[in-house]
Amino acid sequence: MLILLVLAAVLALAPSPAGAQAPAADNCATCHLAIGDERLEKPAKAYVEDIHRAKGFGCVACHGGSEKDAGMEAMDPAKGYIGKPGRKQVIQVCARCHADATFMKRYNPSLRVDQATEYATSVHGRKLAAADDPKVATCVSCHPAHAIRPPSDPKSSVHPLRVAETCGACHGNAKYMEGRRLPTDQLAKWRESVHGKAMIVKGDLSAPTCNDCHGNHGAAPPGVTWVGNVCGQCHTVMADLFAKSVHAKAFVDMGSPGCATCHDNHAIRPAGDAMLGLGGDAVCATCHGEGDKGGRAALEMRGLIDGLAGRHRAAGALLDRAEHAGMEVSQARFDLNGARDALVKARAAVHAFTPAAVRAETAAGTAVADRAHARGTRALDELAFRRKGLGVSLVIILAVIAGVLLKIRQVDRRGRATEHG
Amino acid sequence: MAHVDDPSRRRFVDWFLGGSVGAFLLAVLYPVSRYLVPPRAGESAAGTVTLALKPDDVKPNSGQIFKFGSRPGILVRTAGGELRAFSAVCTHLNCTVQYRPDLSQIWCACHNGHFDLNGKNVEGPPPRPLEAFTVNARGNQIVVSKGA
Numbered sequence: 238m239l240i241l242l243v244l245a246a247v248l249a250l251a252p253s254p255a256g257a258q259a260p261a262a263d264n265c266a267t268c269h270l271a272i273g274d275e276r277l278e279k280p281a282k283a284y285v286e287d288i289h290r291a292k293g294f295g296c297v298a299c300h301g302g303s304e305k306d307a308g309m310e311a312m313d314p315a316k317g318y319i320g321k322p323g324r325k326q327v328i329q330v331c332a333r334c335h336a337d338a339t340f341m342k343r344y345n346p347s348l349r350v351d352q353a354t355e356y357a358t359s360v361h362g363r364k365l366a367a368a369d370d371p372k373v374a375t376c377v378s379c380h381p382a383h384a385i386r387p388p389s390d391p392k393s394s395v396h397p398l399r400v401a402e403t404c405g406a407c408h409g410n411a412k413y414m415e416g417r418r419l420p421t422d423q424l425a426k427w428r429e430s431v432h433g434k435a436m437i438v439k440g441d442l443s444a445p446t447c448n449d450c451h452g453n454h455g456a457a458p459p460g461v462t463w464v465g466n467v468c469g470q471c472h473t474v475m476a477d478l479f480a481k482s483v484h485a486k487a488f489v490d491m492g493s494p495g496c497a498t499c500h501d502n503h504a505i506r507p508a509g510d511a512m513l514g515l516g517g518d519a520v521c522a523t524c525h526g527e528g529d530k531g532g533r534a535a536l537e538m539r540g541l542i543d544g545l546a547g548r549h550r551a552a553g554a555l556l557d558r559a560e561h562a563g564m565e566v567s568q569a570r571f572d573l574n575g576a577r578d579a580l581v582k583a584r585a586a587v588h589a590f591t592p593a594a595v596r597a598e599t600a601a602g603t604a605v606a607d608r609a610h611a612r613g614t615r616a617l618d619e620l621a622f623r624r625k626g627l628g629v630s631l632v633i634i635l636a637v638i639a640g641v642l643l644k645i646r647q648v649d650r651r652g653r654a655t656e657h658g
Numbered sequence: 659m660a661h662v663d664d665p666s667r668r669r670f671v672d673w674f675l676g677g678s679v680g681a682f683l684l685a686v687l688y689p690v691s692r693y694l695v696p697p698r699a700g701e702s703a704a705g706t707v708t709l710a711l712k713p714d715d716v717k718p719n720s721g722q723i724f725k726f727g728s729r730p731g732i733l734v735r736t737a738g739g740e741l742r743a744f745s746a747v748c749t750h751l752n753c754t755v756q757y758r759p760d761l762s763q764i765w766c767a768c769h770n771g772h773f774d775l776n777g778k779n780v781e782g783p784p785p786r787p788l789e790a791f792t793v794n795a796r797g798n799q800i801v802v803s804k805g806a
Contacts, residue, residue, distance in 0.1 A: 443785055571725050574747075574752075581752075626685075634685070637682045640671065
């Protein structure tokens with residue numbers, strides 16, 4: 238009874254608006270915080286920092302009801318009160334505003350309004366629609382209700398640095414994912430991958446995380462035939478070369494997932510020359526051997542790249558020696574950048590899977606590296622000449638000193654001989 | 659004491675001394691003359707470089723690569739006429755970037771990375787913006803410096 242009196246008194250205050258203006262007094266929150274029930278307090282406490290509250294939306298925007306009425310009358314289903322939305326209802330509640338372009342334009346003109354449409358195409362959305370799967374993610378699984386922040390906020394569950402944790406809360410939880418055909422090591426693998434390390438260790442927010450490859454609202458595994466398009470969002474040169482290569486069709490025929498066939502999907506390691514060829518860590522050896530055309534091409538491409546890498550390294554080392562010895566080789570070093578560019582391009586050209594494409598890059602790079610090497614050699618030759626010159630000068634100086642001493646001795650002796658004679 | 663007045667020995671010492679002095683002068687004068695003639699490609703690796711370009715040589719919506727120590731830099735004149743300079747080393751895998759007048763962007767051919775005219779990475783794999791340099795056009799000279 239006391240609670241009802243408190244509710245009535247508090248709700249008698251000015252009603253909160255459902256829309257654009259910040260609520261003068263949030264009746265729902267006031268009561269929820271006063272009741273003393275932790276379950277009811279929690280959303281009211283969390284909502285203080287929610288982006289929707291900051292934009293002036295009160296509880297009734299999602300939960301319905303009437304903010305003009307006090308007490309329990311505000312929560313009358315006849316007045317649109319829905320309480321806690323059900324799983325399917327959540328999508329509708331959010332989409333009511335977020336799928337309305339005219340409405341959303343008033344708050345964030347650049348925000349997309351197709352999240353609900355995308356969600357319907359996702360594995361989550363399809364499973365929810367088909368079987369009302371109680372475990373699949375809905376809006377509030379990733380955007381926690383009452384504590385929603387914009388993705389640019391580092392505290393947001395969908396900030397680039399936290400997306401993996403958010404997805405991993407379910408997908409990295411073996412118990413939660415029990416009975417599903419999906420593995421649960423994706424998060425651990427991604428953390429160790431070149432992408433994960435770029436994001437976590439280097440703090441590179443442009444590094445891909447879960448949603449960059451799987452989509453966010455339309456989250457689904459990339460299909461075998463379009464993995465290249467996904468990777469190609471960033472790795473455009475390699476994706477273009479791959480799409481025109483013999484492997485594009487061959488991989489589809491084999492049911493292999495494009496780029497992921499060689500580079501893996503979540504555990505993508507830094508690409509290196511060791512992946513090319515037929516020995517050790519070479520991925521080509523998975524399908525090819527020395528006896529087939531592909532194997533021979535792999536070996537030839539590896540040879541071309543190793544050749545240029547070796548020449549680039551040798552020229553760089555030579556210029557280092559010359560520079561450390563005090564010779565001016567900055568122009569040669571500047572020009573050697575061209576060989577490094579060619580090496581990087583040659584490594585990208587491997588994705589055409591033809592030695593000719595690689596050779597086109599390595600030939601130009603080799604010429605540049607050889608020129609730089611020759612200039613380094615000349616610089617060291619000049620250094621040797623100067624050192625020899627210094628040695629000769631020292632010998633001459635010593636000879637002068639010796640000559641002067643001998644002359645002095647001679648003059649002294651002659652003087653003494655004259656005195657005695 | 660006869661050997662003291664030995665003429666052949668005296669001549670040898672005179673010749674030896676005269677030859678040594680001549681060689682000594684040569685050894686001193688040669689490096690001095692080499693020092694006075696400037697080297698062909700001498701350039702400081704310090705934080706400022708004066709470009710071998712005049713401001714009028716760089717047309718609007720164009721860019722030029724220049725040597726900054728042993729590293730490449732890129733000087734860009736925007737369509738609006740402003741001169742800007744950045745390190746021309748791509749932040750992805752260190753390739754040398756170039757200016758694309760058709761896009762009005764700085765572009766890396768190695769992996770198709772794009773940078774806007776503030777040096778910010780806007781497309782492709784580059785993870786960071788290009789290092790920005792300070793450009794000062796002093797009369798007919800363009801001076802590019804590292805840092806603000």
